[in-house]
Amino acid sequence: xxxxxxxxxxxxxxxxxxxxxxxxxxxxxxxxxxxxxxxxxxxxxxxxxxxxxxxxxxxxxxxxxxxxxxxxxxxxxxxxxxxxxxxxxxxxxxxxxxxxxxxxxxxxxxxxxxxxxxxxxxxxxxxxxxxxxxxxxxxxxxxxxxxxxxxxxxxxxxxxxxxxxxxxxxxxxxxxxxxxxxxxxxxxxxxxxxxxxxxxxxxxxxxxxxxxxxxxxxxxxxxxxxxxxxxxxxxxxxxxxxxxxxxxxxxxxxxxxxxxxxxxxxxxxxxxxxxxxxxxxxxxxxxxxxxxxxxxxxxxxxxxxxxxxxxxxxxxxxxxxxxxxxxxxxxxxxxxxxxxxxxxxxxxxxxxxxxxxxxxxxxxxxxxxxxxxxxxxxxxxxxxxxxxxxxxxxxxxxxxxxxxxxxxxxxxxxxxxxxxxxxxxxxxxxxxxxxxxxxxxxxxxxxxxxxxxxxxxxxxxxxxxxxxxxxxxxxxxxxxxxxxxxxxxxxxxxxxxxxxxxxxxxxxxxxxxxxxxxxxxxxxxxxxxxxxxxxxxxxxxxxxxxxxxxxxxxxxxxxxxxxxxxxxxxxxxxxx
Amino acid sequence: xxxxxxxxxxxxxxxxxxxxxxxxxxxxxxxxxxxxxxxxxxxxxxxxxxxxxxxxxxxxxxxxxxxxxxxxxxxxxxxxxxxxxxxxxxxxxxxxxxxxxxxxxxxxxxxxxxxxxxxxxxxxxxxxxxxxxxxxxxxxxxxxxxxxxxxxxxxxxxx
Numbered sequence: 001x002x003x004x005x006x007x008x009x010x011x012x013x014x015x016x017x018x019x020x021x022x023x024x025x026x027x028x029x030x031x032x033x034x035x036x037x038x039x040x041x042x043x044x045x046x047x048x049x050x051x052x053x054x055x056x057x058x059x060x061x062x063x064x065x066x067x068x069x070x071x072x073x074x075x076x077x078x079x080x081x082x083x084x085x086x087x088x089x090x091x092x093x094x095x096x097x098x099x100x101x102x103x104x105x106x107x108x109x110x111x112x113x114x115x116x117x118x119x120x121x122x123x124x125x126x127x128x129x130x131x132x133x134x135x136x137x138x139x140x141x142x143x144x145x146x147x148x149x150x151x152x153x154x155x156x157x158x159x160x161x162x163x164x165x166x167x168x169x170x171x172x173x174x175x176x177x178x179x180x181x182x183x184x185x186x187x188x189x190x191x192x193x194x195x196x197x198x199x200x201x202x203x204x205x206x207x208x209x210x211x212x213x214x215x216x217x218x219x220x221x222x223x224x225x226x227x228x229x230x231x232x233x234x235x236x237x238x239x240x241x242x243x244x245x246x247x248x249x250x251x252x253x254x255x256x257x258x259x260x261x262x263x264x265x266x267x268x269x270x271x272x273x274x275x276x277x278x279x280x281x282x283x284x285x286x287x288x289x290x291x292x293x294x295x296x297x298x299x300x301x302x303x304x305x306x307x308x309x310x311x312x313x314x315x316x317x318x319x320x321x322x323x324x325x326x327x328x329x330x331x332x333x334x335x336x337x338x339x340x341x342x343x344x345x346x347x348x349x350x351x352x353x354x355x356x357x358x359x360x361x362x363x364x365x366x367x368x369x370x371x372x373x374x375x376x377x378x379x380x381x382x383x384x385x386x387x388x389x390x391x392x393x394x395x396x397x398x399x400x401x402x403x404x405x406x407x408x409x410x411x412x413x414x415x416x417x418x419x420x421x422x423x424x425x426x427x428x429x430x431x432x433x434x435x436x437x438x439x440x441x442x443x444x445x446x447x448x449x450x451x452x453x454x455x456x457x458x459x460x461x462x463x464x465x466x467x468x469x470x471x472x473x474x475x476x477x478x479x480x481x482x483x484x485x486x487x488x489x490x491x492x493x494x495x496x497x498x499x500x501x502x503x504x505x506x507x508x509x510x511x512x513x514x515x516x517x518x519x520x521x522x523x524x525x526x527x528x529x530x531x532x533x534x535x536x537x538x539x540x541x542x543x544x545x546x547x548x549x550x551x552x553x554x555x556x557x558x559x560x561x562x563x564x565x566x567x568x569x570x571x572x573x574x575x576x
Numbered sequence: 577x578x579x580x581x582x583x584x585x586x587x588x589x590x591x592x593x594x595x596x597x598x599x600x601x602x603x604x605x606x607x608x609x610x611x612x613x614x615x616x617x618x619x620x621x622x623x624x625x626x627x628x629x630x631x632x633x634x635x636x637x638x639x640x641x642x643x644x645x646x647x648x649x650x651x652x653x654x655x656x657x658x659x660x661x662x663x664x665x666x667x668x669x670x671x672x673x674x675x676x677x678x679x680x681x682x683x684x685x686x687x688x689x690x691x692x693x694x695x696x697x698x699x700x701x702x703x704x705x706x707x708x709x710x711x712x713x714x715x716x717x718x719x720x721x722x723x724x725x726x727x728x729x730x731x732x733x734x735x
Binding site: 122123126127130131134151183184185186307308309312313 | 585586589590593594597598601634635638639641642643644645646647648
């Protein structure tokens, strides 16, 4: 047992964070946060990164967590500081990201009096946290921090809020590292049910048209190697969700790319035609399934997920397996290895899929006016970084092009707000990702709309010398909404044109970052190389074709085969 | 069909808010909810009744289980439980109505717990169906106020 030390609450918090292995905390100070910030000055191991808006702290901690697999930690003062974290907490909740948000609160005796900068943050965040604490006593602080890290990072990961009144920071505690948890109501299932795993193995062995459908759970469980073994063992074609990008290398012959609203023709038709769908760490989200009743209509479903509530929520599986993807898939592989199987069984199916891949690759038309295709920019980033960069995105058209035209080859390579769809996520998350993975090239593919929501974090990147490269695919539109208005609202572009915008090159320079611009194809590679060689935070303003749409597209609520840009429509078919 | 859930939760501030908040967020409607300390002072027991036609009971149970403070959930089958609810009803009772109200009270084994010249207050314990039947008979007399605790339930036998 570690020795006991007499500490102030604020010092005990620093010690507890360090004992949890927390290396960096993203935050912004304020009145009731001062005692903690005072203790931070003396922290030996814990680094603090000062953001320019609390939303940036939450997203940076989230980006750090997704890039490293560790718990991301952010902090803010009470009231407006805490409410500014809310979007970031919700973002982490929807994508199951391990996050601990420490909010400071007014003095205990002032709670409930509408005191200055008082907000009931545990109440406000109740529907968007895995769990939360309002700490009443300094003595509880070490245990609460340990529980929060445990809850955030185990089972289905998620955000935990710790709200601490300032007097708790000023109180004293006999501090000792906490190493056990006592949570009678929290026992995540790790190992899957043996009989169910056997049933799954039999179904896989008997399938003639199987599809492996991978979600973000594969990445959070570090199950990519086991999943790859499974796919190769039974030659299972693989479709990943947006959250699952990187769970299986897209350079692999069994990869069909992403499925869903902007997924590939191959992946979506394979899911439509398959006789067995093996979902691992995925939740049958509406952006994946389209019209649920018409999703995978011929398939038996095996659903492997750590969260029992996801199993059977949207689709009733034939074989439900609750457990950690790494354990369950490893056990499944072991079962299958002991069974006889002939590759002849699925050969026609794999041939059909290979044929589709050749016939319907992702493709785009050159803009008639000779302007720069946004897809070309992503393809060039892919080529210049040799499929090895960590790609962070904002939300919108550029995000979808980033999923389609970059080649993801390893887990934690693609970092994006999938569930909540948070514009403004990209820049701060990329700063967190780069701090977590300083040796990796980190590129934020952004849009001109989303970038303007959190662009003040450029100051953070410059201040902390975090050389992220922001690639704005600038079409001077809120492009995804414009696309929907184009396709479904008679081209009535209501408030989606944002031609009035800052000069992003000068803006970057004003922040002390490097600003670059490209308007033609031949300029794309040189500016990218210049940015990567500079070792500085960089913003590249790519002036792209303004009214380019993302295809293929399954309109919301439609059947997955009703793709615009799919085989049934003219668009997307490869030109002869 | 009505489902009855017996939910054991940690006896801590804010736990009821989490349960109620979960139901609100997921769009589950609660028919009734009753909460009180259990045999272990560290734990409270919540009895919930839910309309299972509208909300798959399995999904309700699984979502509840995700709350860290929820320790145990048991679904009580109608045949395997004893359920009761406490009702207080104030009924207008002047002249002939008074006699009728007293007769109804007698039939339902309701206790008269307050009387004045113009009203009677009845207290009765029973299943939800029994309480509904009582209210049905009292309604023509003029019901002034109804207060109900919501159903509480316990499994039959030792287990």
